[in-house]
Amino acid sequence: MKKSMLGVIDATMLPGEMGELAAHRSPAAIPFAGRYRLIDFVLSNMVNSDIQSVAIFPRSPYRSLMDHLGSGKDWDLNRKRDGLFFFPAPAKEGQFSRLAEHLDYFNRSDQKYVLLSNCTTIANMDFAPALDRFINEKCDILEIVHKGESAHIYLLSLGLLLDLIKNRNETGYQSVQNVVEDSSSSLTKCQYEFEGFLKRIKSVGDYYQTSMQLLEKDKWSELFNEFQPIYTKVKDEPPTNYLAGSYVTNAMIANGCIIEGEVNHSIVFRAVTVGKNSTVKNSIVMQKSKIGQNCILEHVILDKDVSIEDGAVLRGTPDNPLVIKKGSVERAVANS
Structure with a gap:
């Protein structure tokens, strides 16, 4: 699957939605589970799915996020070709309007498909089966869902994403979510049901409840395993x-x-x-x-x-x- 998918992480969630926890940092950089940040999960999932080029679109304040991720070394994304890219999002309404500011990046990419995700979904997921379904069912857009609810993670071709960005004023679509939710759209939309542990952190309450769930052994085991590790910034400290x-x-x-x-x-x-x-x-x-x-x-x-x-x-x-x-x-x- 190498070189087939481009990873895009939309980290423009409004800080106010996470209350005091996001007063001085991007929601993507909120500490979680003892040693991680929220963005570590979707980013690690991308890396574990052989995605070698990841673009992150953060909204200010993003200093803490950039300090955490650095060059992407801890995720093996400090590469001469592809790797980790930061594109601070302008203060514009609409996902497509923000992505439009960096069309050169998308035009230079040689990946055929785009995996577009939010920054606060907690899961340990291999995206290969989702890509297989996307290709086999000849979908235009595939939405990953969990227990019937959207995880706000989408697969589509790079060509379609570019068309949606360029034609946003004519179509009225401002995000991939808008397209998926439009029942009158002529595009073929599919779903992929993820059956493992998944939580989307949208509020302080979500953050607290999900954190407490990880103290349950079965929940912890679903999220952390040796075969698909969750990577984070390495810090050398003595034992407790x-x-x-x-x-x-x-x-x-x-x-x-x-x-x-x-x-x-x-x-x-x-x-x-x-x-x-x-x-x-x-x-x-x-x-x-x-x-x-x-x-x-x-x-x-x-x-x-x-x-x-x-x-x-x-x-x-x-x-x-x-x-x-x-x-x-x-x-x-x-x-x-």
């Missing part, structure tokens, strides 16, 4: 240090942490400190956050570099987790 008095149950804890309190049914990212007699339950704690002594956190999402001072109590609910913004300091007087 579990001090006397620490107690951990059903938790995902990354490298470089210092745990002296209790962590239960939670996800803890790299280089986090949990102080003595503190309890972290049903929560997500991102990289380099520091939790002091005698704290209680329940149904909380701490963004990166948050400091929780001794004695603070922070509680959200399963349906409305409390989000603490990046770099903030929470004191005991701010109990909730």
Whole structure:
């Protein structure tokens, strides 16, 4: 399948849809599952499907996303030919209008087909069977679905994509989704049902619920396996240090942490400190956050570099987790 598909990741999801988690970063760059970013999943799926040229169209702010992906080395996309490309999207309405700003890239591509995806679908998927169906059924556009709902991932020929972009003003179509949803279109539209674990992260609630599901062994095993690895930016850090008095149950804890309190049914990212007699339950704690002594956190999402001072109590609910913004300091007087 090499050289047959061009990967396009539309990372122009509005940051406001992800609340405080996307206040200073693209939704594609939101940390997830202890050591990954949301974009790692669709990007790794493309690489594992032998896609060798991937174009990412991010909306500002995208510094964090570019810092994470770099040259694409960790995904084997730092190539002399093809590889990873960034095309910051202009502030225009409509997917086709944004892609139109970079027609030269598409015109120079020698791939026959385009796999166009959003940036926040969490799955471990081989796109080869979808391409086989697309070709065998002579589809114009193939939509990947999960349990009958669109994953907002589409396959179409490069020629058709160029036609849709160039003729957008005449047809009124502003995105591939518009075409798929138009029942009067003369194009042949097919579906490919993906049966594995798949979640599309569209809100803080989606992010929290999906993260908690990964603490279930069967869900984790569906998403992470040795045959189709999920790649991410490599960081070398020491093992986590579990001090006397620490107690951990059903938790995902990354490298470089210092745990002296209790962590239960939670996800803890790299280089986090949990102080003595503190309890972290049903929560997500991102990289380099520091939790002091005698704290209680329940149904909380701490963004990166948050400091929780001794004695603070922070509680959200399963349906409305409390989000603490990046770099903030929470004191005991701010109990909730």
